[in-house]
Amino acid sequence: GAVVSQHPSWVICKSGTSVKIECRSLDFQATTMFWYRQFPKQSLMLMATSNEGSKATYEQGVEKDKFLINHASLTLSTLTVTSAHPEDSSFYICSAEKGGTNQPQHFGDGTRLSIL
Amino acid sequence: DAKTTQPPSMDCAEGRAANLPCNHSTISGNEYVYWYRQIHSQGPQYIIHGLKNNETNEMASLIITEDRKSSTLILPHATLRDTAVYYCIVANTGTASKLTFGTGTRLQVTL
Numbered sequence: 066g067a068v069v070s071q072h073p074s075w076v077i078c079k080s081g082t083s084v085k086i087e088c089r090s091l092d093f094q095a096t097t098m099f100w101y102r103q104f105p106k107q108s109l110m111l112m113a114t115s116n117e118g119s120k121a122t123y124e125q126g127v128e129k130d131k132f133l134i135n136h137a138s139l140t141l142s143t144l145t146v147t148s149a150h151p152e153d154s155s156f157y158i159c160s161a162e163k164g165g166t167n168q169p170q171h172f173g174d175g176t177r178l179s180i181l
Numbered sequence: 182d183a184k185t186t187q188p189p190s191m192d193c194a195e196g197r198a199a200n201l202p203c204n205h206s207t208i209s210g211n212e213y214v215y216w217y218r219q220i221h222s223q224g225p226q227y228i229i230h231g232l233k234n235n236e237t238n239e240m241a242s243l244i245i246t247e248d249r250k251s252s253t254l255i256l257p258h259a260t261l262r263d264t265a266v267y268y269c270i271v272a273n274t275g276t277a278s279k280l281t282f283g284t285g286t287r288l289q290v291t292l
Contacts, residue, residue, distance in 0.1 A: 071224070099279070108268075109225070109282040158224045162278070169215060170280060172224035 068092050069161045071173035078149055078180055086144045086176045088159030094139035095161035099170065100132075103156040115142040149180045185269045190287040193263075199256040201286050203269030206250040211273055214245060215280065216254045218265040218288075225268065225282075228254065259290045 068091040078084050088098055096117045101109040113134055114122040121134035131153075133145040142161075146153055156177050160170040186204040193199040205214065213232050217225040229236055229243045231252075236243040242255040256263055268285040272278045 067227075069224075101282075108284055109219075111279060111281070114279070156222075160224075160280075167213075169227045169230055170278070171227055172217075175222070175224045177222070 067163060067171040069159065069171045069173040071159055071176050073176060074174060075177045076179070078178070080150050080180055081148055083145055083147045084149055084178060086146075086157055086159075086178075088142045088144070088161070088173055090140045090161040090163075090171075093161075093163050095142075096139060096164055097162045098136060098142040099160045099162075100134065100142075100144050101158045101160070103158060103175075109158060112144075117142075146178065149178070151180045154178055154180045184281075185271060185283055187267070187269055187283065187286045189284065190289070192289050192291060193256075193259045195260055195290055195292055196258055199259040199263065199288055199290070201254040201256075201267050201269075201288065202251065203253070204251045205269070205271045208249050208271050212271045213273070214243065214249075214252050215270045215272060216241070216243065216267065217270065217280075217282075218263075218267045219285070220262075220265045226265075228267075259288075261290050261292070264288060264290045 070089045072087045098115040100112045103109045112127045115134045115136040117136045123129045136142040156175050158175040160172040162170050213230050215230040216228040219225045231243045245252045266285040266287050270280050
């Protein structure tokens with residue numbers, strides 16, 4: 066159990082376009098999901114916490130108008146990178162928390178975004 | 182959240198036990214120790230977590246010292262597929278618990 070799916074796994078776009086990434090918890094409900102970004106040879110950096118039915122909480126330095134997060138249901142959160150530029154090229158990873166005490170987060174397999 | 186310190190890299194022969202250490206001397210009483218690993222170009226995979234007692238599951242064992250200032254992840258019989266970056270993270274459990282990833286330990290399992 067505790068499977069998290071991301072889509073797409075890989076996307077290449079032209080500069081200036083917007084890209085939507087989906088994160089789904091397949092076999093559990095997740096009131097909270099997290100979005101991370103990972104640049105080559107670096108560790109994961111938390112971008113934002115996505116809460117079902119409310120606004121996301123962004124980490125310091127992450128532009129909320131550029132990285133739009135929507136968590137409309139207990140099994141789906143989306144991250145939209147608006148007006149993407151080459152510097153936004155990265156590996157974007159989501160995680161979902163099953164809820165309740167003593168439950169770990171489970172991660173998706175990531176989305177590799179390349180902006181030309 | 183408390184910070185963790187891990188060696189940057191380790192080697193292990195296939196079939197041998199891999200023992201990955203982690204220091205977390207500033208851990209607080211309500212923080213758990215989590216271990217994840219990341220195989221190249223994939224999302225992190227949950228391995229195990231614990232509060233103060235030793236834990237074991239089908240993947241690994243977690244040994245936490247009595248003072249909780251350090252822990253060791255043990256992969257009892259390492260295989261080539263265990264080659265990955267292993268992250269030790271301390272965090273509160275429960276809703277909206279942020280995980281802060283450090284640089285981890287790159288474990289290379291060799292023939």
